[in-house]
Amino acid sequence: MNRKTPLKRVRTKQKRLSADDRRSEFVTKATELFAEEGFGGGTRALARKLGVTQPLLYRYFPSKDDLIKEVYRKVYLEPLEIGWERLLSDRSRPLRARLQEFYEVYTDAIFNRRWLRIYLYSGLKGLDINRWYVGMVKDKILTRILRECRHDAGLATQSRPSAAELELAWVFHGGIFYYGVRKYIYEAPVLEDKAQMISDALDIFLAGFERMAESATDRRRAPIKVVG
Amino acid sequence: MNRKTPLKRVRTKQKRLSADDRRSEFVTKATELFAEEGFGGGTRALARKLGVTQPLLYRYFPSKDDLIKEVYRKVYLEPLEIGWERLLSDRSRPLRARLQEFYEVYTDAIFNRRWLRIYLYSGLKGLDINRWYVGMVKDKILTRILRECRHDAGLATQSRPSAAELELAWVFHGGIFYYGVRKYIYEAPVLEDKAQMISDALDIFLAGFERMAESATDRRRAPIKVVG
DNA sequence: GGCTCAGTTTATCGAGCGATCACCAGAGAT
DNA sequence: ATCTCTGGTGATCGCTCGATAAACTGAGCC
Numbered sequence A, B: 001m002n003r004k005t006p007l008k009r010v011r012t013k014q015k016r017l018s019a020d021d022r023r024s025e026f027v028t029k030a031t032e033l034f035a036e037e038g039f040g041g042g043t044r045a046l047a048r049k050l051g052v053t054q055p056l057l058y059r060y061f062p063s064k065d066d067l068i069k070e071v072y073r074k075v076y077l078e079p080l081e082i083g084w085e086r087l088l089s090d091r092s093r094p095l096r097a098r099l100q101e102f103y104e105v106y107t108d109a110i111f112n113r114r115w116l117r118i119y120l121y122s123g124l125k126g127l128d129i130n131r132w133y134v135g136m137v138k139d140k141i142l143t144r145i146l147r148e149c150r151h152d153a154g155l156a157t158q159s160r161p162s163a164a165e166l167e168l169a170w171v172f173h174g175g176i177f178y179y180g181v182r183k184y185i186y187e188a189p190v191l192e193d194k195a196q197m198i199s200d201a202l203d204i205f206l207a208g209f210e211r212m213a214e215s216a217t218d219r220r221r222a223p224i225k226v227v228g
Numbered sequence C: 001g002g003c004t005c006a007g008t009t010t011a012t013c014g015a016g017c018g019a020t021c022a023c024c025a026g027a028g029a030t
Numbered sequence D: 001a002t003c004t005c006t007g008g009t010g011a012t013c014g015c016t017c018g019a020t021a022a023a024c025t026g027a028g029c030c
Helices: A019-037 A043-050 A054-060 A064-082 A084-089 A095-110 A113-125 A128-152 A163-185 A194-215 B019-037 B043-050 B054-060 B064-082 B084-089 B095-110 B113-125 B128-152 B163-185 B194-215
Strands: none
Touching (some): A019 A043, A019 A054, A043 A054, A064 A095, A064 A128, A084 A128, A095 A128, A095 A194, A113 A163, A113 B163, A194 B194, B019 B043, B064 B095, B064 B113, B064 B128, B084 B095, B095 B113, B095 B128, B113 B163, B128 B163, B163 B194
């Protein structure tokens, strides 16, 4: 980043970084550590990863909790920088292609061990930022997708999607998300072709949406009694 | 359970349980504690929940890790007692009804804060038992479902499902699972009618399966090139 | 060269952790 | 009434944790 010293050759046994560099190094390595160990990971283990001593952390963060907050900020904001508004709503392209590309890009951003583990750990802590993220997925992704689907199907683009539509979208989204969990958290064998997986999931989601749109042209469809 | 003392009125300030009772009480309360706090939850906090002192734990478990293993056993084996073999494979009933009922019963068993949190925490620890469970879901649930689907569609009931079929089933299963996570972990608002959610998810899964079965009557279908 | 200031270390504190050991106490058998 | 067996307690050990305070050090400036 902004190293103050003008390009002096970096010594092999590097110490004495600039404040900004050291601070961001703490956040980066803390993300790695907490991803593996959970937020119970120790400040001494963190310092060891940087090759410094533990009290140095407290020159840059008043407490471990503040460091954790910084990690949250970094992790939760990272995947938001792909500009999905533009991607999802660009009606000059076919809907199917937009959805496919969006989910490929989105999953490229979040499908990695680091991101998923931090996300799950912080979700288990029940923090506000996690609720915020879930709400953001709903408002900025799923609602937008449903609006585009309704537009594509020639339906009224109502301001808010129905609960049933949202649930359909959530199950679809969750199914894709779970692919990442299986691969990077459970380290279970998955279909290697991620794009194919997205394509297949999209197939059934879009078919399901059409089916739902047909069976009730604008009202909530009657529930189908199935259970035996 | 098996209280030795013959029905003597339980004293309000109950102490001195039988060994079996005390032991299972430890496991039960430990499950609650670890579900909330993660496995970092303290033995003293656990003892406080039972109204006893902390060293008593070590009369019943040689170490905290052994207690945790017992918690795993309890949590992972609980939902297995619903007899899904019978439920899924009973071909005297229509496939759709079997699947609906299975997922209603299965989610009744695992969709609660305690189970889901323990499951996620232990998944993050990357233990063998978690991998075992995921493999069990694949072999005992998804593979079985796919076999029944193939039979229902008049296809050859091959011994093992194709990778694409399995992935389809996983996305479906994961989508349903994620409903529980949203409700009990993220405590986000969900469509309250769980049976309806399952029904909708089944609709699109079955439609997707038929679609996949059509486009390749017995061979792996050619991938659809979509990405823009 | 010596001053200064910011990045870093050494030493240490109090609290909480898992675990151990000697001891206590009360119900059941005799 | 007393003995015994076992469920339960009190005290404590060694360790790790997050956090603090004071001392050290080396690059930049005069």
